[in-house]
Amino acid sequence: MSNSLDLAPELSVASTHPASTLAGNPPELALSPRLHNRDLAPTRIEGRRWGRYSIFALWTNDVHNIANYSFAMGLFALGLGGWQILLSLGIGAALVYFFMNLSGYMGQKTGVPFPVISRIAFGIHGAQIPALIRAVIAIAWFGIQTYLASVVLRVLLTAVWPQLAAYDHDSILGLSSLGWVCFVAIWLVQLGILAYGMEMVRRYEAFAGPVILMTVASLAVFMYIKADAHIAWSVAAPLTGVDMWRNIFAGGALWLAIYGTLVLNFCDFARSSPCRKTIRVG
Template identity: 30%
Template sequence: MGQNLAQLGDQSRLSPDLLPTKSEARTWKVSHFFSIWMGSVHNVPSYVTIGGFFALGISIWQVFFIIMFSSLLLAVMMVLNGHAGSKYGIPFSILLRSSYGKKGALFPGVLRGVIAAIMWFGLQTYAGSLAVMILIGEFWPAYLTLGGEFNLLGLNLPGLLSFLLFWMINVLFIFAGMERLGKLTKIVSPLVFVVFGGMAIWSINLAGGITPILSYSAKGAEGNSLFIFMTCVSAIMATWVAQILSVADVTRFSRSNKEQTIGQISGLIITYLLFAVASITIIVGSEIAFGVPIWNVLDVVERFDSKFSIALSLTTICLSSLSVNIVGNIIPAGFQLTALFPKKLNFKTGALIAAIIGILIMPWKLMENPTSIFTFLNIVGGLLSPVIGVMLTHYYLICKKEINIQELYSFNDNHLSQGTHLPAMLATIIAGLISLTGNFVPLFAPLTSISWFTGIFLAIPLYLAFFYASKLVELKAVKE
């Protein structure tokens, strides 16, 4: 195996970080995959999303069913797109070559691994720094007033110090390696259950028991119930589109496909079950108790009357944010930058550059105008969901789960190693444009409202049609 990897490195001229994972480095077990995505489930944006569902007038049991259906769908998508990573040990940036070609892979790779990942890295780092600032201020109140009127590009001194501190902790994990990341997720796992389970109990007590929460009556959502259901599921899935795409970056470290399959399915469904209970009880319970629903878990923590509970909760939120930031943002960005500049960068230098850019985009400024941020992210999500459709179609229906690794890493003159696979590009662009058309043409607004479904389920037939049409053209050219 080692000799084969060396040969691939020589012929591909790539950084060793992009070569198939060595057998001795494939150490991730079920327990690693069980806990890896907990930070991606339990975070502030996720709770705000559920709050939006209640704002639509959806009932408790409808919200619960939406969450659990989404968790099952998500688990299936993660396992399906993670299969190639666990089987061949290749990262997402190399796997893309199978369906898009070497040059063609740069388009979806840059969208996911650079633009979306770096922006999310900056935003998650800033969100985590807010928890850090509250945590330090709880034990050192004077910290919150340091610097007086000091202001640097919109950040006061406590905000700036908290941001840089949390940023540096993220950077340390870049150099710590995947094994340390695996240990972090194992630490986060029990803390998440304790803290968010505790928040659920706290909210139930606030509401006067579970009965008032279960008796909560929604005003009722207007419109087609099936369409509203698909819209809500699409909203949850859209927040995962990037992780679904690049899941091979973590499944490549799996000891077997069985390990990642059992780990991801059990982990996501059980974690989302806790999330469903916690999010519903926190939002509904706070509305019953205070007359106003609390959608931000940081606001919930600040209402606790125990310093220990506050410290434990904020620490868990920080670790959870750190986990999702490393796995969902910095790892894909590092690998993609390495793929773009294989002779100059390795994973660690690429990830460090991504982290530095994450500061330069000034995410605290971006969060001052949330409308523009989420418009941008929706556009990226609309363009990325067709990539999932193309990748799954190519791997399962075209390749039948068989990939020529030598061809992916070679510099021979074929569409995989050198050029652009036109059917994949056309399917991605057309499906992406249609899924986003509703932003500009009201008639197509329903398609944009369910852009995750629109992008994937348009890309599949489009790719198959373009792929077999190209084969017919090639066959005709050969006969002539």
């Protein structure tokens, strides 16, 4: 495994000082520039700052979003009621937690990101294929989340400043002028955060995590009041028996599928955690 995880397996051993090798001194090594760079290098044990709260904040930022809420509401379409949906999400969460820990342990132990860890299974050149596939999926998901966030911002702006609605009626490649402004603005904010590296991502998520939780809790209370404290916990014709359990486990499997990409990505974050317990608790 150590050979497979080597960041630069095409190392050239300097032959100019054979006596130094015989004397017990390590040979001089030259790292392959194609297989090693600053982003792929292992993180040092000292200075790893992704603690329990950082991992928790990462989850908070990732779970609480419009796409996941839409998925949860979509489980009603499977004929599931309130407690059945919660059980389905619980099953999915348990599966995600198990696989995320496995991915996180690899990242924490080796200190390397997914493109390097995948060399264990795919080799140094074959690993480029899953890395590229993950990149394409990440680009698509990034665009979806940015679009959904821009919709929320657009609605907020038109609610606070109704005069901006005049710029929300045209259409340029599927978005209004105001929609494009909101989309590009949110895209630039995210780009600015990423430009400062993972430490800035950690700091931003540490700030955004509590804000998101308070916002979600406020929205829940608001909707509960607007619904006159009456919430439908089941559909008109709830499922029973085998069909119910089949759809409960199907919902859990879908939840795992949604987080399949984060299972792969998690080692990129956990590589900056000091120990396994930090990952489990966080």
